[in-house]
Amino acid sequence: MVEMRDARSRDAWRPGDAWLGGGTYLFSEPQPHIRRLIDLSRMGWEPVRVTEDGDLEIAATCTIAQLSRFAEGRDWPAAPLFERCCRAFLASWKIWNVATVGGNLCNGLPAGPMISLTAALDGVCRLQAQSGSFREVPVADFVVGAGIKVLRPGELLRSITVPARALSRRTAFRQASLYGLGRSGALLIGSRDPHDDELALTVTASTVRPIRLRFPLRPNAGAVHEAVAYGIRADEYYDDIHGLPAWRRHMTFRFAEEIRRELLDEEDGR
Missing domain, CATH: 3.30.390.50 (CO dehydrogenase flavoprotein, C-terminal domain)
Structure with a gap:
């Protein structure tokens, strides 16, 4: 990696670019194919919220710690599942406060507990193309193999929505x-x-x-x-x-x- 860019600048996407959320995976081992990181940390997305329809919207940049705190004490029958999946990371508090939900999904690893959580609750990924257009893909269809996702070049995982019915x-x-x-x-x-x-x-x-x-x-x-x-x-x-x-x-x-x-x-x- 030789360059860091702010995602708000909307520079043209080019080969060798990668979106940067928490970076716990990107910085954990050499990434020789990546030349430039596009930092999402200043996008200002609300980490997690309940919509007017009662759905749960989780920003891709929401950290594991933020999701855990938000779900704590909620009266949803499915609420305990959030903590169980967050704990499945078996990670230190440092990782919890940096690692993101979106990063876990975009790694696409079989053991990704945020994949487990959102797939089990009928979560839907909202994906944004470089043109600004959006498409929606169920989490269960987002990961198609070990480390293999349906993301297109330059496409961004914006958020994951869990329907209110699943929370019940x-x-x-x-x-x-x-x-x-x-x-x-x-x-x-x-x-x-x-x-x-x-x-x-x-x-x-x-x-x-x-x-x-x-x-x-x-x-x-x-x-x-x-x-x-x-x-x-x-x-x-x-x-x-x-x-x-x-x-x-x-x-x-x-x-x-x-x-x-x-x-x-x-x-x-x-």
């Missing part, structure tokens, strides 16, 4: 790591919609992309097992030093059934 869901959270303070090897989130009783299961960390499994009717153990077995291809399980695909697959089946019981059977007194 009861949720269940499961996470596994090979080490006590290690990166997530499997992270599953279940949610139950109080309006139509639909159960949704979001699989992340164990897979190269977020995978959403929906059950309009209450599933039994066999239905959940079948959905995981046929809904996730063998080559979609991630393979790195934080877990072999076979272990990640095993934990995915195990957590899926635990979540089903927590959100359905136990509530029904079975």
